[in-house]
Amino acid sequence: MTTPREPGAPTIDTEAARIARTVRTEALGVALAANSALLDSPPRRWSIHDISDTGTYACGYTRSPSAKYLRVVAALAGLESGWTSVSIVLALTIRDATGNSISAAPEIPAAFLATFTHLPGAFVGTSRFDSETLVSGYFDLDDLATTLTDPAWSFEWAITLTGSGALVNRIEGWEVPRGVVDEAATAGGVSLGDFQPDQPVSDGPLVDPAARWGRIVQTTAQARTMGRTYVSLVWRQSTSPSDTPNVVATTDAPFALLDMGASRLPIRVHGRQLAAAGAAGEVVRWRVQYRFSGGAATETGQVSLRGGATGSPWNLAGLAYTTSWTWSAWQAGAVSTAAPVDDLELSGKVSASGPSLFVSSVEIEEHIT
């Protein structure tokens, strides 16, 4: 059963409930806050920007516990020199880590089917973003999960740009805050009706005509696992060194395009501090999409993640030689909370001279369980 809700966190005073005074009136506020924590800001996301070359772009994604819908918006650039000869196709295939895939209706919105050709409009205004054509759709994550049984998904966009000047400014996907409480779902929030004055108090998590503190505890525990997408960076699946980050060194070195000359490029993140602040930080997991080019098929590669947390660096070691774009396994890591921010850096190497190791997608996400 679902019940509509209004998002927003309440003002609650954690000091209001005191020994020898009633605590009954605080229950509604706690339930509202628990719902806000779980349902207002599902944080998983991905994006691609400035797509000016035909090709495939893969965005890693794992849904938040409370997320039901994913909103995807593609912005097609207006064209400066006529539009009749320009067209764009955004063909989406969603895959999971075990090889299941979806690429057709009814799960995929029409704008993102291979059969649909977009004809963007002419450039007007003074900003290239003023004349964008926006195409969008929603994805029902529960529906997708019936086919995509492994939770590690990849939104793979096969983008065809025809005609000079065709450009996709961006494609962005983000989880939609919930407008309902869904009592049937573990991470569906808690109904507020049972917390109105004069209702009896109950311990139960299930639908029950009583104030169910057990459901509040369950809702808050689920909100704790609402891990952020810390890093989502995507490049074209290309073995051109000018397109896609790559490394040829046999000792750990910055990836070209993820470098500042001889130094690794720091990607700043704000850790969601849940435990006591410190260098131990909060747990993350990360993966990359990679392939090799050239060299011997017996070679291997390694990608390393560095940050300020204890245990850095974390290595994705022994990446097997492949000339197909492949998602690595997940590797554990951490984000330091000793300061409000942490800087994450990627580097890599190959086992011997000859091959190039390319990385077309990076996904680093909080992984509180």
Added chain:
Amino acid sequence: MPWPDRYLITPAFDSADAPFRANEPLGAGRVQQAAHNARLLARRNAARPLVQHPGWRDFWQPAIVPALAPPVAGTGPVVGDFQWNLGPKSGGVTFCSGPHYAWPSPDGRWPTVRATWMWQIDGGNTAAAVVVVVPAGRSVLDVSAIPDSTTTTSATWVRETVDLPLSRSVVRSTLHEPVPGTSTDPPTERVQLHEFMLYLAAYNSSNSNTSGQRANLLALSFFLVPPP
């Protein structure tokens, strides 16, 4: 005694030592801990990363008026100084992301949008950047925009951070009624979001696409951070 600034681990609701088992006393401490955790998570979870971009290498395009003098320290360039029409392979820097959403805190304060990146410029030239927040669907040049700009002349890599406080005037209420895929069924839920757009542009005073005169702006990240 103040509550610690962290989540307090609570036994699972269905475990043998759950805090709210049947017939256990409903003590004030247990309620306070539940309230603390819920409030802390509501605050923490509302602040989140919004978007990232790998950045722009070797940009050289100048201000919209190439002869525009480098801005006087403390004044900064304005939104209209930048060439917002330049595409990704033109040697310029223009960026747009969104819509994104935010929530006001219970006391009515809005979070802050924080943009951060690494940059440097060669040849003693000046690089300038502007970050802009506008209500969803509005142009970067809209009158409601909140901009902030910054400059550097550093040949070595430096980190730049720009904060833009959100307010009711730079968000737009948008009703979302998700109808997934190609479904024609009526929506089963609706939610009203406060949405905004993010823009960034940069220029290089050199106006020269030659070695030793270019600039780099890399690892752009946008976050929501709690209000000060």
